[in-house]
Amino acid sequence: MNRDAAKARVDARIDGERLWQSLMAMAEIGATPGGGSGRIALTDSDRQARDLFVKWAKEAGLAVRVDRIGNIFARRAGTDAKAPPVLAGSHLDTQPLGGRFDGVYGVLAALEVLRALDDHGVETRSPLDAVVWTDEEGCRFAAGMVASGVFAGKVALADALRLADPDGVTIGVALEKIGYAGPAPVGGVPVAAYFEAHIEQGPVLEAEGKTIGVVLGAQARRYFRVSVAGEEGHAGTLPMDRRKDALVGAARMVVALNALAFTFAPRPVITVGDLRVRPNSRNTIPGGCVFVIDSRHPEDAMLDRIEAAMRRACGEIAAAAGLGIAIEDLSRSDATRFDDRCITTVRRAAERLGLAHRDIHSGAGHDACNLALAAPTGMIFVPCEKGISHNETENAKPEDLAAGADVLLQAMAEWAR
Template structure:
């Protein structure tokens, strides 16, 4: 570590080119022909990516701890190491057709914070820590957000260990194979506060022309299977007024899913993503339609209101048409607000640095959701080109990459304290 300098923390900026080069270097591991990355959790390539990041961390003077689900923690000491660390992190596993920035940016932004503090010889009161979590994507093993979920206690280590991929390989065996089956018991690792920096994975910041998203929380999710049952009949001989057409009723309800989101704005979301029509024949009136419903909102109360709304609509349509409509809740995830102090630390950082910013919510899940259930937490978003993610063409502006990392630096320093 360098000798302490006279640089004031308000003037601190990260080394943007170094951060960008680190992202590009990591992206070489599992690089795809279209410019993306395929580095599935616990694969040999994931092991190589982990080794690269851990090697960089050790070069920066960080100590490394690995827990039993393969979560990796890299610590920079503070003056008072009895204090719980101010942590940042994300993941480095990708989708099969993933991009260079999803997850990877949050990990390497945290590393760049540590490198910058080393460059300027700045000591924090509390220690700082960088984490990357195992199998956030869930593209090879389920459940998603596996490492942070085990750490949180959302499910057991044994459940995670037993998960298999399509070839029958288990999480535990693959962790051992790549050398990341650690000793520390998940969850027995203190956290003073947690920040996660991420590309937005949506178009809102770009649409508003803002550089920084001050994330106030993650939307709650309700997933349903809806079944509309009528009667299949011949398309020619059956007059329109005598039909029991399941598809026509289903499409009315599908439109109401979107309308329901509008009635519960500004953060309501309503999506029908999967439809099955029976018997799915050109000249047969559909007798049954099954489709998915995805409702999201920023609070559990708002999710409850959307649930009541769409159920009332389904009941009304069933009465009006005489068809049977079943709406079965198949999965629910509570909304997760972030801690006001961490949200404000992000806002202060953006304001201090002069970046345009707006408060927003995350429509996607992140490891920060589980961390927010254990400690004060917050997230920083930056725009991604055209809002595209989970795609090989995922892209971000180097200036935005640096800006988000600068905000992370200042937010972490605000929470950790700087030794005079």
């Protein structure tokens, strides 16, 4: 261990039982029949969850600040008020039928770290903030991670406030309604570092018996809309060899895309989960078919090659069947590579605590991906049962959650010393 690492060592440990109790109490807000939580962003249940977090933060003696996009910052003062803060957090909103841990864990682990540092009388030079980011999930306003995007300077505040749900209610109006349109400006301040603890939402750590995932970054992601044009015809009269069936062509493409994913190493994930048929009538040969490709890979350059192969495969299938094809870019986000120093901090903390760990890429997007644009950022993954997430049955072990929070404590203390 070098001198810096020795200096960074903190003997304080979090209280795993208190963390678990906090998680279970929070899960009662918006509790669903299947044992999960449903707290869609900026609804009444989101307000109640925020209120509970703020209550706990105040009881812990933290100074609470809310910014204009509703992000909540609960601050534990450092010895140097001018030092940039070390932030940690995640989100309290969930999918409509979400679990008890996605997002919530990162928020309450950060709160638990601040509580534990108090219990052990540990002082830090930099202030420490436990943060709740508004609307990570994106299931109501059709754009996730918006508020952390505003904080990081990637999204304009005015644009974010104007985003509307299917009923025409904007984020700005919804924030006012639940009382979380705060007065503080959004972002624009130096941040020493940001750490986010999260369940893996995948099966790797559990399968390998590892407690901590040292997250290197998040995958690049590209969405494409493929429109296949054939010719409608009578299902009873047009012989098979005279048809231009758009759905048959699209089906071949879906199978080809799936097979293509297995030909690259490391393997991308390619999904078609949205497919529409025109006119969608049982006795008309489909004249049109539109589907969306979701493709992801940890490396941008590799995703370039995969994209070219996907376009070629679909084009060849269309040409062979005499079908028209148009492939349109819907959205693309580059791979996130977290800060090397933050990655090292997390790995070293896991080692110091004697926790089995491995490096891992995040398959999902997280607020940390936005924060990485504005500050040195790192993430800590812990296992979840069978890798299930965005599901009421999402589950994680108390001891793993406690271990992840202990790593978070070490990481925050190291960057705040």
